[in-house]
Amino acid sequence: MRFTAGRFRRLLITGTMLGVLGCAGGDGERDPGSSADPIKFWHAMGGPLGRSLDGLVDEFNAAGHDLESVSMGKYQALSQKVMAAVAAGGPPDLAQCYEAWTANLIENQSLVPFGRFLEGASPVRDMDDFYEIYLRGAEQGGEIWSFPFNKSVRCLYYNKDMFREAGIDPAHGPRTWEEYRDYARRLTVDTDGDGKADRFGLASQITASMFENLLVQNGGTLLNEDESAVSFDSPEGVEALEFMADLLVRDGSALISQGFEYQNEFLAGKVAMIEGSSVSLAFIEGKYGFELGIAPLPMGKIDAQLVAGTDVVLFATTPEREATAWEFVKWFTETEQTARWSAETGYLPVRKSAMEDPVMVAKLERYPGLREAYAQLERAVPQPQAKGWFAGRNVLEREAIEPVLRGRMEPAEALHAAARKANAELLAP
């Protein structure tokens, strides 16, 4: 009978799952903790980002506050832990939050809208100084439920030495889709003459992010106006995916890598261009031996961008704790701090005035393309807010983008099939 014990082993999965569910029956009652407990801020900032954040938190605490910064690992883990903590009735005071996570938390009545503080006794200085795009993404149903914290845009990193070698002006990256394809082809080289390319114009992983930006640049949208259905399978979407397949597969001038390996290929000088978040700079800084160029993404029919990165949300606790948590958010988004955060990490400043802050000016001087790359923010659109969006995005990535990039499906049929399935995810309660 030895193996009967083993038979139960598989139930560990169920067990773990229900360990969480066991707490689900609560009615949302929570112990807010005494006001002596530190204010808890849950985030997903690791590596250089975490170090920078902890430095700023220490500084905030030096002014007599008690805020504890807790890294939860990746965003996915953060989301799971926040959901579980809310279910168990013990949420943190502050947490990083994507637009599409907020709806669930609002529904659960776990959050405090920021209007209360913006119009309260301790408002922020000069609300007009904030980039308007952020507040558009943070607003749901007429209330500001989240506050811009670590926002980023996608930009293009390129190897200026390889540009020169190929006879391309290294002063700027490709400016249009046509130039993008042309550059990628010209930068692909067979160095050892065996008939196979050894250096590629471009490298990417299989990701929805690249498609999302191509789509908005082509005049399309991810979701319809009231976010009740996806619209990425529009003619604009099909055209964007056709372009992506040309660029990454059909032209033979790109390398598709697993995970973040494409970054290493770029750093090793085997690839001339990669797309990445503005934050990628913090991770590649000092790891390359060539002249680095940074540029905005090439422009499609229109010059547009999708904002990435998260906001921060404030959980309902006690008035004292909420007020302290707000003080941190307010302090963190002041010109001086947001400029420092931006200069140290590559996240975008949340205030326009930060672009003229000395710390920021120094950073922009060091990476000349950065100012132009950050300026994409002026023409950006916010992320979807529908709570089913990430599930829908998974479908888009797996059932449209991957099969097309692996040559198994044509863009139009793949997008239409994925849209039908993503709509079901989007409408799920």
Add this chain to the structure above:
Amino acid sequence: MADLEPTSPLQRGKWGHVMPYLFLLPAAIIIVTFRLLPILSALAVSFFDASFGKIRGFVGLDQYAKLFADPEFWNSAVNTVWFVVGAVPLSVATSLFFALLLRKGIRGLGLYRTIYFLPVVTSFVAVSMVWKLIFHVRFGLANALIEKMGGNPLEWLEEPTGIFELMLRPLGWDLPTWAEGPSLALICVVIVSVWRGIGYNVVIFLAGLQNIPEHYYEAARIDGAGRAGMFRHVTWPLLTPTTFYVVVMTTILSFQVFAPIYLMTGPPVGGPLGTTNVIVYYLFEKGFDAGGNMGYASAVALVLFAVILVLTLFQRKVVEKRVHYA
């Protein structure tokens, strides 16, 4: 309890008949709390529309209906079956082979036994990372060896094409999609899982081999049996209880494969093209990833539980008939 003497101190006095249960209690509490209750609550939750932290309403068997109508579920079920069909025979055969080699009194036996057991005690994360590098399309050891021998490099973990298709394509055959078989990527994961599990099964086989009395071999030798004959007529039949145990355990564990899939495939995990998406990963994704759909995930868990239960009962009732208990 049979070998306890009736005069054992445990059975004397008015506490005598309670005592054994007290000893069982701590383990029983843990098993009930962390195993049985979760199973029962998973069963209950699977009848509700439940997300992380919220139970909305009774939906009866809707989750199961949705589940059986989802092609993605069937895809993950088929992948899981391929994984089991690949991993179980391969694991049993290789571990038996190595156990037979290690049984002989060769020099440095202890060292070999340690070496074979090392992967078992190594973190699956480390194992997966190393094998992922070995299978790397451009820098991996596997392709370097193939190229050394003049072959064409393979796509390994990036290859969504079925292995039957890959094997028959050079002969000019083109198989229909349903006959392509498991993807090469899934086979890579099978290889790593088997490699990691060999040591554990080897130890069990070695214990089984030690239980076979030497005089059977002596008798066989006197009767003129060769090595093959001895294996066929002595070792194999007398080892069947051990083999049976190894098969049952490996089957159960293979149905639950998760870690190497999560660590080695994708992104997106379960790729390329969903050909390595197995049932436990499907469960994880529905319950914890973007969806947070606990009711649905619980239904998946229950279906998997039922499948493993039925299969294990089948093995006990039918296959065990062929086991020789000496």
